Amino acid sequence: MSAVKKQTEDLVNVQVDGHWIQVKKGTRMIEACKQASAEVPHYCYHPKLTSPGNCRMCLVEMGMPPRPAPGQEAELDNDGHAKISWMPRPVIACANSVAEGMGIRTQSTLAKECREGVMEFLLINHPLDCPICDQAGECTLQEYSVEHGKGESRFLENKVKKPKNVDIGPRIRLDDERCVLCSRCVRFTREIVDDDVLGFVDRGSHSVLTVHPDKPLANNYSLNTVDICPVGALTSNDFRFKMRVWFMRETKSVCNGCARGCNILISSRENKIYRQTPRENNEVNSSWMCDSGRLNYHFLESGARLTDPMIKKGKSHETVDWPQAIRRAAEGLLKYKGDEIAIIASARMTNEELYLVRVLADTLGTRNVDTLKCHGEGDDYLSHEDKRPNTNGAKVILKLSSPGSKINSIKRDIESGSIKALLVYGENIASKGFDDGVLSNLKFLVTSHILANPTAKLSGIVLPGAGYAEKRGSMINATGRLQLLNKAIEPPGNSRDDWEILQDLNRAMDGKDFIYELADLFSEMASVVPALKGLTLSGIGEKGVPVIETGETIPLLEREAQRVKQGLIAG
């Protein structure tokens, strides 16, 4: 028998399915059940959104100790807790909070009958298109039908016909027959992104989700509604009918669209990415991500991908093998001394790659090392104005106080001829002011990129690297959080992981011992970069670790924290 724990200022005792636990005051019943590992099925409830309590799926049995009559002592059970008297009617667990001594039954006959009833009503008008529905396999209506359904329908009338394949925005399709009217999407657009365009029109069984005829669902966060839709009502134009979800492998990684570093899941099958979805991290992106970041993976399948190392012969490039390309690059660079060489790296590179750039610069003895500054439009939600994912990594590892500040002087020195050799990593500088006229002054140009771009065309040696989803490594986001990229797919053809290319180039010059594991490279880096001291690659974990203080806050997370404080959402 467990002893009764005292009710403290912040904690209350709650009994869930016969077990007493302590939860924070003000916790919603559904969250208390979650803490007790008792799953309460639900459609409309989402911890990041307000709880309208309209789906009724989370009905549970609830009880409270009766208030003793004056002069009477409360009756105690065997555990020493006040005896619970159970209410004859169920309550919704999502919009009610716990109280001291409360009892919740999630598995009682009453609770089970309620679920069966709700499921039967939800399925009355639901179409039987699961075989071609994109949500199949990750659909809560399917899951709950198995777990909580009756297994048969008593419905004899005609199903209500509703609009199907409705174009409600540039990236989303709506199927009203599949919709269970949970209103998650409506609340997301209202509460999170302030773009109030969705709503329910008509009444009763004819009620449908709709977008206002003059205002499509076009905001840059619209695809999050597809993620939170518990059924197949909202589907992504990009993913529709492309792949069954159960065939896909999910890789935990980080979006490379901007400096926010939203945590993502990359879903792939047989070396092809089918979609990217946000992965919850309450220190970075909550449960959301922007559409532009989410859809920014198609370039990895571009026909312009470089698949082999190449050396320029006359006007065209000729494919060579890796040892030859590396040897020629090393020989070419070693012909020049110190500041005759410049390296333009990229804040798209991982910390490990940047560290190898630093080693390379030390070997060559050049101080002309910088990354490009690439700012665009940010917003008041997640999207950051810095369009490079690892600018903070470049600052910390390359010891750049203000990345991009040396670019102009490098350009001038190329034009004047004092810089004779240039190594460009991961940036198409030809479109950033280094046009033909500038680059033709160079004696030697080496480029590593993933796409055949104008810079590659001008380069003597081209080294094909790997895209963000094709490699492992770490990056530091705008708020100074060290996060881990994981490899979802293989780079195409003979292109290689960039850290291996850089290491080969380094070893061809300094002749030191090779490092065979990325983790060892990280440890070596951590031993010389103060901000990373004591860290290991595997120690970064799924949610990252804060390593530097940048003073930046994330507007969307600030507002969510405020709503948690106000008790509007569970968070």
Added chain:
Amino acid sequence: MEVSRELNKQANEYISHYPNDQKRSASLPLLHLLQQEHGYINEESMNWVAEKLDIEPIHVLELGTFYPGFRQTAPGKYHIRVCRTLSCAMAGCYETMEKFCEVAGIDRSRVTHHNPIAVSEDGKFSIEFAECLASCGTGPVCLIGDEFYESVNAENVAELIEKYD
């Protein structure tokens, strides 16, 4: 959409009944005003209400489509509403409806849940079923415009219609 100065004045009056940060509460009275003036409400009038109240148009659309009392298509010069709730149904409102259509020349074959109003070819009469009009002892009952009629059956429909010109 043309909004009379009178209506605009009345709308402002309704809006003034509510606190400044809760202007949305005036949505229903404003929609009623517009329906009174135009006979029905449409997307344009709902957008006008949204703009007037400084709220998102989707909120007015949700409201306007919720109540069947708001007509979304134009009625005829005289709009007939025949009660079809239980007492009137038992007293023969379906026959009354048929007779109305026959006399006024209305074709109800294209009436659906989303399009409940049928209009005569000359635009003079329109008709729809309504729920309980609160006179269950004297069914079938109906409203023509705002005028209420009791015991309207197949025999006296023609006589009733003649009153309207």
